[in-house]
Amino acid sequence: MSFSEEAVLTLDQALGQLSLEARELYLDHDVPILDQPLTPLSFYREYVSPNKPVLIRNGLQHWSAITKWTPDYLREKLGERVVTVAVTPNGYADAITDGKFVMPEERQMAMSEFLDIMDHPDQYNGVFYIQKQNSNFIDEFEDIIGDVEPDIPWGTEAFGLKPDAVNFWMGDTRAVTSMHKDHYENLYCVVRGWKKFILIPPTDSAFVPYDTYQAAKFTEKDGTFHVEAEKETGQIPWIAVNPLAPNSQKYPEFGKARMLEVFVKEGEILYLPSLWYHHVQQSHGCIAVNYWYDMQYDIKYNYYNFLQNVNNINKSMKKD
Amino acid sequence: MSFSEEAVLTLDQALGQLSLEARELYLDHDVPILDQPLTPLSFYREYVSPNKPVLIRNGLQHWSAITKWTPDYLREKLGERVVTVAVTPNGYADAITDGKFVMPEERQMAMSEFLDIMDHPDQYNGVFYIQKQNSNFIDEFEDIIGDVEPDIPWGTEAFGLKPDAVNFWMGDTRAVTSMHKDHYENLYCVVRGWKKFILIPPTDSAFVPYDTYQAAKFTEKDGTFHVEAEKETGQIPWIAVNPLAPNSQKYPEFGKARMLEVFVKEGEILYLPSLWYHHVQQSHGCIAVNYWYDMQYDIKYNYYNFLQNVNNINKSMKKD
Numbered sequence: 001m002s003f004s005e006e007a008v009l010t011l012d013q014a015l016g017q018l019s020l021e022a023r024e025l026y027l028d029h030d031v032p033i034l035d036q037p038l039t040p041l042s043f044y045r046e047y048v049s050p051n052k053p054v055l056i057r058n059g060l061q062h063w064s065a066i067t068k069w070t071p072d073y074l075r076e077k078l079g080e081r082v083v084t085v086a087v088t089p090n091g092y093a094d095a096i097t098d099g100k101f102v103m104p105e106e107r108q109m110a111m112s113e114f115l116d117i118m119d120h121p122d123q124y125n126g127v128f129y130i131q132k133q134n135s136n137f138i139d140e141f142e143d144i145i146g147d148v149e150p151d152i153p154w155g156t157e158a159f160g161l162k163p164d165a166v167n168f169w170m171g172d173t174r175a176v177t178s179m180h181k182d183h184y185e186n187l188y189c190v191v192r193g194w195k196k197f198i199l200i201p202p203t204d205s206a207f208v209p210y211d212t213y214q215a216a217k218f219t220e221k222d223g224t225f226h227v228e229a230e231k232e233t234g235q236i237p238w239i240a241v242n243p244l245a246p247n248s249q250k251y252p253e254f255g256k257a258r259m260l261e262v263f264v265k266e267g268e269i270l271y272l273p274s275l276w277y278h279h280v281q282q283s284h285g286c287i288a289v290n291y292w293y294d295m296q297y298d299i300k301y302n303y304y305n306f307l308q309n310v311n312n313i314n315k316s317m318k319k320d
Numbered sequence: 321m322s323f324s325e326e327a328v329l330t331l332d333q334a335l336g337q338l339s340l341e342a343r344e345l346y347l348d349h350d351v352p353i354l355d356q357p358l359t360p361l362s363f364y365r366e367y368v369s370p371n372k373p374v375l376i377r378n379g380l381q382h383w384s385a386i387t388k389w390t391p392d393y394l395r396e397k398l399g400e401r402v403v404t405v406a407v408t409p410n411g412y413a414d415a416i417t418d419g420k421f422v423m424p425e426e427r428q429m430a431m432s433e434f435l436d437i438m439d440h441p442d443q444y445n446g447v448f449y450i451q452k453q454n455s456n457f458i459d460e461f462e463d464i465i466g467d468v469e470p471d472i473p474w475g476t477e478a479f480g481l482k483p484d485a486v487n488f489w490m491g492d493t494r495a496v497t498s499m500h501k502d503h504y505e506n507l508y509c510v511v512r513g514w515k516k517f518i519l520i521p522p523t524d525s526a527f528v529p530y531d532t533y534q535a536a537k538f539t540e541k542d543g544t545f546h547v548e549a550e551k552e553t554g555q556i557p558w559i560a561v562n563p564l565a566p567n568s569q570k571y572p573e574f575g576k577a578r579m580l581e582v583f584v585k586e587g588e589i590l591y592l593p594s595l596w597y598h599h600v601q602q603s604h605g606c607i608a609v610n611y612w613y614d615m616q617y618d619i620k621y622n623y624y625n626f627l628q629n630v631n632n633i634n635k636s637m638k639k640d
Contacts, residue, residue, distance in 0.1 A: 008636040014629040021625060026618040041361040045480055049369035050618035160365055203622060298346040298370035302523060303623035305341060309334040310630055316328040 011314040015206040016256065018307070022203040023258060026050050031199070031262040033057065037269075040158035047271055048158060048185065051300055053199060055262055056269040065147035065191050066267055069287055071115050077143045079112035084132045084140065088175075088218050089225035091127040095178035101213035101236040102227055104129075105220060114170075118285050121172055125223055129171030137168035137289060148289055152187045152269070155293065159185060163291040173284035179208075179239045179277050184292040186272040190264045193286030197270060198243050199260040200277040202304055206311040207257035208277055211240040243279050264288075275304060331634040335526040336576065338627070342523040343578060346370050351519070351582040353377065357589075360478035367591055368478060368505065371620055373519055375582055376589040385467035385511050386587055389607055391435050397463045399432035404452045404460065408495075408538050409545035411447040415498035421533035421556040422547055424449075425540055434490075438605050441492055445543055449491030457488035457609060468609055472507045472589070475613065479505060483611040493604035499528075499559045499597050504612040506592040510584045513606030517590060518563050519580040520597040522624055526631040527577035528597055531560040563599050584608075595624060 009017065023029075033055045038046065047054045060066055086093045086104035093104035105126075117124045130136070138145065151163050164184065179198070188195070200208060215233035218225050241247060241254045248255055264270045272278060274295035282288075295301070329337065343349075353375045358366065367374045380386055406413045406424035413424035425446075437444045450456070458465065471483050484504065499518070508515070520528060535553035538545050561567060566574045584590045592598060594615035602608075615621070 008632050009629050011630070011633060014626060014633060017629060018622060018626040022619065022622050025622055026616075041364060041478070042480070044361060044365055044369070045478075045616075049364070050616060050620075052618070158361070158365075160362070203619065296346075296365075296370060298372070299342065299523065299620060300370075300623070302338060302342050302345055303620070303627070306334060306338040306630075307623070307626065309329050309337060310331070310626075312328050313331060313334060 011310065011317070015311065015314065019204045019207070019256065019258065022201055026052060027201060031055050031260055037154050040154050043154060044158040048273070051202070051273040053273055053276065054271045055264065056271065058267065059269040060189055060267045063148050065144070068147055069191050071118065075112055075115050078141065079110065081111045081140065081143065082108050083111050083114060083130060084136065085109055085114055086129045086131050087126045087220065089126055091172065091174035091176050092178060093129060093131065093175070095176070096213060096238060096240070098227060099213065100216040100227060100229070101238050103215070103217045105218045118172070126220065126225065127172045127174045129175035131169055131171065133165065133167050135165040135167065137166045141168050152291055155187045155291065159293040161294060163293050165292040167290050169288040169290070170285065171282065173282060175282065177280035179243055179279040181275050181277050182292070183274060183295055185274050185295050186290055186292055188264060188270040188272055188290040189288060190266055190268055191287045191289060192266055193283035194263050194265045195286060195288060196281045197262050197264065197272070198279040199262065200257050202275040204257045205307060207253045209240045209251045209254060210237050212237050239277070331630065331637070335631065335634065339524050339527070339576065339578065342521055346372060347521060351375050351580055357474050360474050363474060364478040368593070371522070371593040373593055373596065374591045375584060376591065378587065379589040380509055380587045383468050385464070388467055389511050391438065395432055395435050398461065399430065401431045401460065401463065402428050403431050403434060403450060404456065405429055405434055406449045406451050407446045407540065409446055411492065411494035411496050412498060413449060413451065413495070416533060416558060416560070418547060419533065420536040420547060420549070421558050422536045422538055425538045438492070446540065446545065447492045447494045449495035451489055451491065453485065453487045455485040455487065457486040461488050472611055475507050475611065479613040481614060483613050485612040487610050489608040489610070490605065491602065493602060495602065497600035499563055499599040501595050501597045502612070503594060503615055505594050505615050506610055506612055508584060508590040508592055508610040509608060510586055510588055511607045511609060512586055513603035514583050514585045515606060515608060516601045517582050517584065517592070518599040519582065520577050522595040524577045525627060527573045529560045529571045529574060530557050532557050559597070
């Protein structure tokens with residue numbers, strides 16, 4: 001089809017039309033909800049191939065973790081185990097604080113100590129979150145590994161491969177995961193409590209402003225948190241807005257991004273497609289396990305990179 | 321990821337990078353060949369979702385058509401049947417001739433007459449091709465419908481729906497299908513002879529020039545073909561180059577399009593993904609049946625439309 005007789009758009013209009021058409025063509029107004037997992041083929045065809053999130057209820061009732069993983073049980077099974085915990089003064093790990101990209105202090109502590117902190121967060125200095133995303137579940141939680149499945153069988157069959165990483169998450173309700181995206185297909189399973197995700201599709205990426213920030217790290221000394229620059233790491237590109245309080249004066253384009261909110265509750269699985277921006281909050285003591293599967297670097301990724309290039313060209317033309 | 325520190329490209333460069341990256345990321349140098357059909361899930365994941373063509377051998381050996389469909393058999397079963405045949409002086413139906421988009425003369429004739437013409441093409445004026453793409457197989461060939469399957473079972477399971485149309489093709493080796501694209505997923509099955517496809521991926525669409533042409537139709541009068549304008553149809557957008565003899569002076573950008581060639585022989589199935597440009601030639605008397613399945617209007621289509629808009633913006637900026 002030729003478009004030569006149609007009015008030629010500006011790049012801004014083309015980017016706006018991409019975003020609008022995504023909503024009209026295939027993204028629903030809300031994240032769709034299924035009452036049970038689909039067949040691997042239907043899941044792949046209806047959600048993975050179109051890169052569309054979906055919430056799946058009743059997908060974890062056969063996990064003994066759902067009934068077993070009380071604080072008492074975790075203390076009994078894992079009490080002496082040393083786990084890695086991210087500690088920040090404000091709940092923001094790997095996020096922008098005072099104009100820097102600040103990583104958390106990483107502390108090793110016995111699981112029983114972490115559970116004490118969860119019980120009485122106000123008696124401790126800082127916000128504590130088990131959130132290490134290097135397959136920490138397999139490395140640090142092997143005593144309870146049998147309470148969940150090593151993979152999500154219908155996901156593994158759909159993706160045609162085993163997960164690359166399985167991560168365990170537990171922490172304070174003040175702990176927030178700042179908006180970012182991953183190069184993974186993600187099956188995110190909530191075992192206790194709830195997570196609240198704010199999602200933005202990759203087709204809206206022109207409206208998600210990035211900036212570069214000096215890398216830094218929180219360090220507690222004598223009861224006070226300091227931000228120390230990580231000189232060797234240098235500058236880090238990161239999303240410049242907090243979707244809970246966007247600076248619309250500085251980043252007006254973010255107002256065009258379409259945010260989808262979804263609560264993922266106990267026993268539910270969120271399929272979070274590759275390259276979707278996500279920001280995460282949680283109930284206090286929420287426990288989750290997520291499975292990262294390799295994404296396909298195919299035509300969608302190819303088009304996605306094209307979109308990034310066009311977006312940069314558009315921005316640079318405005319500067320000129 | 322921010323790209324702000326990378327050199328900003330021109331739109332030409334961004335379009336070139338899209339094309340190059342498609343080849344590097346997921347398109348092979350040639351159309352891949354499978355020795356048998358995959359499972360529906362593997363077919364969908366490896367080929368449909370990434371919008372990637374594949375040639376499938378040994379997919380039709382259970383069709384009785386493969387052994388039965390000789391000219392004698394067709395004459396016996398269908399001899400008196402009236403079929404719709406496209407007739408042109410040059411083999412080009414729905415193609416550019418003398419600066420017009422010229423449709424074929426459509427003639428109704430007995431199948432036995434069509435078979436006579438196939439036997440002695442030199443004794444007839446014009447090039448004859450059964451190529452009506454409105455599920456003509458079901459409408460005009462019902463006497464032999466049982467010799468093939470009503471759908472491709474693994475395709476139907478993969479796509480999650482029955483085909484929208486099943487078309488029967490038979491014709492002269494001089495008959496050419498000019499380059500175009502369809503909004504369908506296509507399973508193209510060759511029963512006798514061979515087809516040669518020239519394919520261009522949609523990610524190369526910036527290099528495939530369109531123009532608009534007066535619609536016209538071939539009409540034979542007293543042994544001579546005339547081109548008569550179809551005033552009511554008006555102007556038609558169509559691809560301006562013939563890939564067999566591209567005018568590289570007038571359309572230099574076409575040189576950047578990556579053409580893939582694939583021969584589809586008796587008993588083989590080509591999965592021709594939606595929105596891929598294709599140009600088709602054939603052996604004399606080649607018989608084929610193809611199944612059109614609805615495409616998904618999802619993120620790939622969304623990105624595809626964005627690409628068309630950006631391409632038009634780029635062209636219009638060059639004109640200014």
